[in-house]
Amino acid sequence: MKRQLRSFKQSLGGVKASALVPLIAFIYVGMIIILPALQVVAGALAKGLQPFLDNFQSEELRSAVLLTLRCTLIAVPANTIFGLAAATAIARRQFPGKALMLSVIDLPFSISPVVVGLMLVLLYSPTNGLFGDVVNSLGWKIIFSWPGMALATIMVTFPFMAREVIPLLEEEGWDQEEAARTLGASNWQVFWKVTLPSVRWAVLYGLILTTARALGEFGAVSVVSGNIAGQTQTLPLFVEDAYKQYQTELAYGAALVLGGVAIVSLLLKLLVEQFLGGIKENEPFN
Amino acid sequence: MGIRVSGVSKEFGSFKAVDDVSLDVDSGSLVALLGPSGSGKSTLLRLIAGLEESDAGRIWITGEEATTRSVQDRQVGFVFQHFALFKHRTVRQNVGFGLELRGWKQDAIRRRVDELLELVQLQGFGNRYPSQLSGGQRQRVALARALAVQPRVLLLDEPFSALDAKVRKELRAWLRNLHDEMHVTTVIVTHDQEEAMEVADRIVVMNQGRIEQIGTPAEIYDHPATPFVMSFVGAVNVLPGNGPLAAAASNSGIQGQNTEGQLFIRPHDLDLHLSPQPDSVPAVLRRITHMGREIQAELTLENGEQVIAQLPRERIDYSNLKSGDALHITSRESRTFVPDYSI
Numbered sequence: 145m146k147r148q149l150r151s152f153k154q155s156l157g158g159v160k161a162s163a164l165v166p167l168i169a170f171i172y173v174g175m176i177i178i179l180p181a182l183q184v185v186a187g188a189l190a191k192g193l194q195p196f197l198d199n200f201q202s203e204e205l206r207s208a209v210l211l212t213l214r215c216t217l218i219a220v221p222a223n224t225i226f227g228l229a230a231a232t233a234i235a236r237r238q239f240p241g242k243a244l245m246l247s248v249i250d251l252p253f254s255i256s257p258v259v260v261g262l263m264l265v266l267l268y269s270p271t272n273g274l275f276g277d278v279v280n281s282l283g284w285k286i287i288f289s290w291p292g293m294a295l296a297t298i299m300v301t302f303p304f305m306a307r308e309v310i311p312l313l314e315e316e317g318w319d320q321e322e323a324a325r326t327l328g329a330s331n332w333q334v335f336w337k338v339t340l341p342s343v344r345w346a347v348l349y350g351l352i353l354t355t356a357r358a359l360g361e362f363g364a365v366s367v368v369s370g371n372i373a374g375q376t377q378t379l380p381l382f383v384e385d386a387y388k389q390y391q392t393e394l395a396y397g398a399a400l401v402l403g404g405v406a407i408v409s410l411l412l413k414l415l416v417e418q419f420l421g422g423i424k425e426n427e428p429f430n
Numbered sequence: 431m432g433i434r435v436s437g438v439s440k441e442f443g444s445f446k447a448v449d450d451v452s453l454d455v456d457s458g459s460l461v462a463l464l465g466p467s468g469s470g471k472s473t474l475l476r477l478i479a480g481l482e483e484s485d486a487g488r489i490w491i492t493g494e495e496a497t498t499r500s501v502q503d504r505q506v507g508f509v510f511q512h513f514a515l516f517k518h519r520t521v522r523q524n525v526g527f528g529l530e531l532r533g534w535k536q537d538a539i540r541r542r543v544d545e546l547l548e549l550v551q552l553q554g555f556g557n558r559y560p561s562q563l564s565g566g567q568r569q570r571v572a573l574a575r576a577l578a579v580q581p582r583v584l585l586l587d588e589p590f591s592a593l594d595a596k597v598r599k600e601l602r603a604w605l606r607n608l609h610d611e612m613h614v615t616t617v618i619v620t621h622d623q624e625e626a627m628e629v630a631d632r633i634v635v636m637n638q639g640r641i642e643q644i645g646t647p648a649e650i651y652d653h654p655a656t657p658f659v660m661s662f663v664g665a666v667n668v669l670p671g672n673g674p675l676a677a678a679a680s681n682s683g684i685q686g687q688n689t690e691g692q693l694f695i696r697p698h699d700l701d702l703h704l705s706p707q708p709d710s711v712p713a714v715l716r717r718i719t720h721m722g723r724e725i726q727a728e729l730t731l732e733n734g735e736q737v738i739a740q741l742p743r744e745r746i747d748y749s750n751l752k753s754g755d756a757l758h759i760t761s762r763e764s765r766t767f768v769p770d771y772s773i
Contacts, residue, residue, distance in 0.1 A: 319514035322481055323572075325501045326508040327528035327579060337527075341518045 187396035199397035204374045208382035216358040219297040223354050227305025235313035249306050260299050261367025288370035296364035301354045308350035312343045349416050356409040432457035432615030438487030447473040449639035458613040462630035470639040471619045479585050480504045492582045507576030511588040513568040515560040521571050522556035528579035546574040566597040586618040602629055623663050635659045657767040660694045667737050669693040671766055674711045679764045682709040691768040699763040700739035702746050710758035718751055
């Protein structure tokens with residue numbers, strides 16, 4: 145009797161808890177993320193669709209979009225190539241300083257982006273940077289210009305690709321690559337025909353994360369940009385600037401563009417995740 | 431000569447994985463490298479394939495020196511313990527991989543792959559992915575993939591050890607038949623003596639990076655060259671050289687006695703009797719186990735030494751035997767090895 149009672153209590157508690165925990169999670173996520181996001185949509189479309197579309201007449205907004213794209217289009221391929229190189233080096237080769245390299249890759253995750261920006265200024269500033277003289281004598285402009293902003297974006301987004309690919313490479317092991325070599329594949333062929341295909345979903349996932357972060361990066365880019373409207377303003381900088389100048393609708397409009405891109409990349413990420421999960425489930429023998 | 435290895439060594443850090451090994455493998459033969467884990471057998475195979483670089487020594491494959499050649503140029507077929515199939519490729523694409531690299535035309539690849547799938551009895555599985563196959567099927571795909579490019583030698587690294595016992599036995603017999611048809615020089619690494627005995631023409635027993643003995647399965651079993659081979663290949667009782675069984679063996683003229691050495695007797699070479707016999711040694715039965723056609727008796731000699739004997743059940747009337755009974759042991763065959771202090 146006593147035991148029955150206890151098990152009844154437990155099941156009651158179980159039901160409660162199993163309903164309560166998701167509820168708390170939903171409320172929390174709703175307040176922290178969904179409500180503010182909806183507010184941006186509402187703010188941007190407060191006066192209807194036409195005023196929102198009119199925002200794009202703004203020369204400065206268009207230039208911000210183009211600059212954001214430029215930084216992203218530089219950072220994403222660069223980090224894909226070097227991220228993959230770093231990942232294969234770490235997962236496939238033994239070399240001194242390997243552990244150090246692994247933690248250095250993580251550094252951009254743990255340093256504040258503002259500090260990353262400052263590092264670049266200290267290196268490349270034409271007046272007091274370490275390489276200032278070199279930069280000047282070559283006639284380059286890095287700080288307060290797009291190359292510096294692209295560099296900042298690269299630095300901040302570097303870990304994503306390597307971090308996604310390393311665990312998978314380690315899990316897959318050497319076997320397939322060794323098999324390919326015994327069949328006559330050169331190192332290059334091994335990479336293209338075996339290594340890359342075996343981690344392709346992780347690479348895609350890394351690409352999406354890198355892109356999303358590159359589009360939205362604020363802190364590091366802000367420090368090196370000088371924030372000159374129409375020249376060195378990316379979309380996130382533009383949002384801040386517009387908001388500070390009480391051009392609220394313009395700010396909301398630009399924010400909605402950024403948010404839209406973020407949602408698209410989130411959906412892509414979801415798709416890739418499902419595909420990754422699906423692949424694992426398809427392996428009955430292992 | 432299929433493969434010639436001469437004075438090859440390989441160290442990993444301070445660990446000597448392969449220590450000055452020389453070996454000839456006749457062309458068209460099937461040789462097993464047999465030894466416990468860490469004996470260097472897999473490393474030797476990988477050195478032959480070029481998957482590891484040797485620290486010293488030279489290697490020839492089908493008469494051509496391969497020592498400095500890359501793995502890609504050695505034209506060996508290699509089969510891995512865990513199959514190493516390309517997961518993202520179908521069976522057909524796996525088998526055709528080497529041909530694709532060699533620039534074969536699609537048509538020719540398709541025909542060759544069909545041939546090989548027939549050879550490994552996997553017709554109709556061409557469009558499956560490795561994950562949709564059983565372990566035994568996967569290993570046959572791996573074998574077909576290795577054979578597709580007509581390798582000069584076939585190297586198998588514990589190919590059946592990841593499979594369950596029944597499949598393992600089937601594949602073993604199948605591999606032996608395949609080899610008899612194709613006559614490609616083959617080296618198989620295994621830690622399973624039964625597997626080595628069953629498939630190989632010759633067995634190379636390895637221990638601590640060195641070769642202990644090379645011989646046919648019968649030679650290895652009947653005339654082990656070292657105590658290691660005797661105890662690794664087949665079960666064996668190891669007793670001090672000054673015990674009663676050693677003295678009895680000496681009296682009956684089986685072998686000379688050396689009290690410094692150790693006496694090795696296989697359980698099958700012991701006979702049990704209910705009454706004393708010439709040169710028999712008294713013992714007490716501790717335990718008797720019925721193992722199908724044979725019985726296994728665990729016995730204690732008068733000086734406390736423990737011995738295991740195995741004999742066909744018709745050899746002794748065992749129906750009334752129980753532990754504590756007095757029995758008499760004779761041996762038909764034994765060896766004494768004197769420990770080698772020179773190392």
